[in-house]
Amino acid sequence: MIWYIIVGVVVILIIAFVVTYNGLVRLRNQVKNAWAQIDVQLKRRHDLIPNLIETVKGYMKYERETLEAITKARNLAQQAASSGPAVRAKAETELSSALARLLAVVENYPDLKANQNFLALQEELTSTENKISFSRQYYNDSVLSYNNKTQMFPSNMVASMTGFKASEFFEVSVAGEREAPKVSFT
Amino acid sequence: MLLLVGYFLGLYFFGSGIGGLIIALVVWGVMSLFAFFQGDNILLALSRAKKISRDDHPRLYNVVEEMKIASGLEKMPDIYIIDDPALNAFATGRDPNRAAVAITSGLLQKLNRDELQGVIGHEISHIKNRDVLLMAITAVLLGTIVILAWYATRILFFSGMAGNRRSSSSGGGSGQIVILVLAIVLVVLAPIMAQLIYFAISRKREYLADASSALYTRYPEGLASALEKLAASTSQLKSANKATAPMYIINPFRKKGMSASDLTSTHPPISERIRILRSMAGGASFVDYDQAYRQVHKTSRRIVPASAMATGAIGLRAAGLEVTEKEPDEIQRARETSDLLWRRSDYKTITCDCGTKLRVPPGFKASSIRCPHCGRINPI
Numbered sequence: 001m002i003w004y005i006i007v008g009v010v011v012i013l014i015i016a017f018v019v020t021y022n023g024l025v026r027l028r029n030q031v032k033n034a035w036a037q038i039d040v041q042l043k044r045r046h047d048l049i050p051n052l053i054e055t056v057k058g059y060m061k062y063e064r065e066t067l068e069a070i071t072k073a074r075n076l077a078q079q080a081a082s083s084g085p086a087v088r089a090k091a092e093t094e095l096s097s098a099l100a101r102l103l104a105v106v107e108n109y110p111d112l113k114a115n116q117n118f119l120a121l122q123e124e125l126t127s128t129e130n131k132i133s134f135s136r137q138y139y140n141d142s143v144l145s146y147n148n149k150t151q152m153f154p155s156n157m158v159a160s161m162t163g164f165k166a167s168e169f170f171e172v173s174v175a176g177e178r179e180a181p182k183v184s185f186t
Numbered sequence: 187m188l189l190l191v192g193y194f195l196g197l198y199f200f201g202s203g204i205g206g207l208i209i210a211l212v213v214w215g216v217m218s219l220f221a222f223f224q225g226d227n228i229l230l231a232l233s234r235a236k237k238i239s240r241d242d243h244p245r246l247y248n249v250v251e252e253m254k255i256a257s258g259l260e261k262m263p264d265i266y267i268i269d270d271p272a273l274n275a276f277a278t279g280r281d282p283n284r285a286a287v288a289i290t291s292g293l294l295q296k297l298n299r300d301e302l303q304g305v306i307g308h309e310i311s312h313i314k315n316r317d318v319l320l321m322a323i324t325a326v327l328l329g330t331i332v333i334l335a336w337y338a339t340r341i342l343f344f345s346g347m348a349g350n351r352r353s354s355s356s357g358g359g360s361g362q363i364v365i366l367v368l369a370i371v372l373v374v375l376a377p378i379m380a381q382l383i384y385f386a387i388s389r390k391r392e393y394l395a396d397a398s399s400a401l402y403t404r405y406p407e408g409l410a411s412a413l414e415k416l417a418a419s420t421s422q423l424k425s426a427n428k429a430t431a432p433m434y435i436i437n438p439f440r441k442k443g444m445s446a447s448d449l450t451s452t453h454p455p456i457s458e459r460i461r462i463l464r465s466m467a468g469g470a471s472f473v474d475y476d477q478a479y480r481q482v483h484k485t486s487r488r489i490v491p492a493s494a495m496a497t498g499a500i501g502l503r504a505a506g507l508e509v510t511e512k513e514p515d516e517i518q519r520a521r522e523t524s525d526l527l528w529r530r531s532d533y534k535t536i537t538c539d540c541g542t543k544l545r546v547p548p549g550f551k552a553s554s555i556r557c558p559h560c561g562r563i564n565p566i
């Protein structure tokens with residue numbers, strides 16, 4: 001009788017271990033996949049920028065600094081592409097705010113606002129910005145549930161035994177992103 | 187319920203519950219298999235939806251892709267457009283990898299980007315939560331019960347006289363009468379119960395989809411103001427029917443001034459959905475939606491399953507990530523949408539130098555066309 005109980009307990013423990021382990025793997029893959037999504041969208045934005053600058057250049061004679069700032073921010077962001085979330089987030093935030101400045105001054109150029117090519121690019125850019133923030137949102141949600149699982153009892157025991165480590169959030173300094181671009185119409 | 191009905195019918199007619207049970211299972215199996223494999227195609231064909239690609243309407247495509255990313259869906263759903271001035275949208279597809287969202291042209295031109303995002307978020311969450319499958323199975327179950335019950339009443343009625351003579355000659359029919367009464371009660375009640383359960387499930391999934399949309403977009407106001415526009419319109423969708431009703435974002439058959447506690451509707455009242463979304467002051471998570479729901483309903487009942495509420499606090503975002511005034515206005519959106527519909531019906535569009543748009547029908551043979559506005563000759 002006692003042997004049956006021992007065997008039963010062992011079997012239950014093994015099943016619990018397997019289930020927890022599989023859950024951890026699933027969440028880790030979800031985090032990886034979400035990270036890949038962010039990567040795709042960030043690359044897409046980097047690819048859009050030369051096109052944008054080419055289109056805008058002819059119209060914006062007096063915005064050289066703004067355009068240069070974007071090119072510079074883009075190059076920095078591309079260099080940071082192989083680093084971890086924290087470094088990358090910082091470089092991409094710079095790029096975001098440089099782009100926001102450009103789109104804000106577009107208001108002063110009615111010709112540009114009527115350009116079909118520019119309108120299409122603007123839609124792409126807007127959407128890419130949205131996609132970046134949505135993929136970041138999904139990534140952070142995934143990281144949260146993954147980290148919870150690696151740190152909470154009892155799954156943390158399985159996690160530490162099999163080497164699951166907590167992931168890093170992709171955080172953007174709130175002030176930089178949320179701040180609406182200041183435009184003065186004078 | 188279905189099995190119970192089948193069991194008692196079988197018990198009465200075949201002397202064993204198993205026969206009826208098997209018949210019920212077979213009928214149900216065939217119907218759900220059919221719904222499972224063909225449901226989405228039928229639905230799309232019934233509503234005369236046309237599939238569109240990225241180039242047809244970049245904004246719509248982008249918004250769908252944004253919501254796909256936000257929800258963590260693996261595959262991009264197909265996008266369909268229904269040429270109808272009524273305002274509505276629906277999602278379909280038996281699993282998240284084979285899904286589609288459809289939107290009427292009327293809705294597409296009425297909504298701005300944030301509102302469109304809210305609506306698409308609602309539809310995508312139907313896909314993500316597998317509501318389409320759930321509702322299809324529930325609908326098939328309901329239909330089967332109604333059919334079985336209908337047949338059963340007829341059979342009971344006609345075999346009643348024959349059965350009477352037999353039972354009086356054999357003498358002891360009291361056990362059979364009990365079963366007969368039970369069967370009749372079930373036959374009468376089952377369809378009603380099934381219908382009510384179906385409506386209750388449908389309404390609950392609508393609330394859940396609203397909550398998910400708020401969670402994905404982090405902006406409940408978008409969906410709220412979209413619903414407001416939907417509520418204000420009076421035109422009914424021509425191509426909708428009773429079976430496809432729960433798939434739409436609002437009930438396509440709704441009448442004005444539907445009472446708030448209506449048990450026989452597939453959708454909760456729009457005004458109530460708007461009020462809940464607008465009372466989500468604290469954040470965009472399920473917990474916040476749940477709190478708003480309880481505040482509006484003044485109950486302690488939860489609407490979102492507790493298992494889904496494990497996430498932490500989630501903040502709201504401000505309107506539009508971009509400066510909103512740069513968005514196309516309603517006239518522009520209407521032009522975009524009509525261009526798209528013309529193109530979808532194989533019309534060519536030529537813009538004349540005077541700014542007039544010439545629509546060339548698909549069977550047009552000549553190599554040039556004269557602009558009726560300014561008289562210029564335009565090559566095709």
